[in-house]
Each structure stands twice: as C-alpha cells, then as structure tokens.
Amino acid sequence: MKKDKQKTKQEYDFEAICRIAEELDIAARALDKTANSRNKNSIKEQLKQSSLL
Secondary structure, eight states: OHHHHSOOHHHHHHHHHHHHHHHHHHHHHHHHHHHHHHHHHHHHHHHHHHHHO
C-alpha cells in the first residue's frame, strides 16, 4: 500500500525531464522567432542597400 502512494525516483526523474523538455521547447520557439525576425530585417536591409546602388 505504501509503495503505491510514493513515487519512485524514476518517476520523479521522468517528470523532471518532461518539465525540462517543455522549457527547452519554449526557449527553442522563442529563439526561432528571434532568428526569423532578424533574417527578415537583414533581407529588408539588403534590399534597401541594393536599391540604393
């Protein structure tokens, strides 16, 4: 009975890994959005420079 209520170390580790994976996913999406906006800005700058030449 007591063992059913207690989580094993493996269960705690698994839950921790899942939380870390979720945080990494959120961070990766944020970085992807930042990279995309930088690329768009870079492309805009390149177009402006090429039209000035």
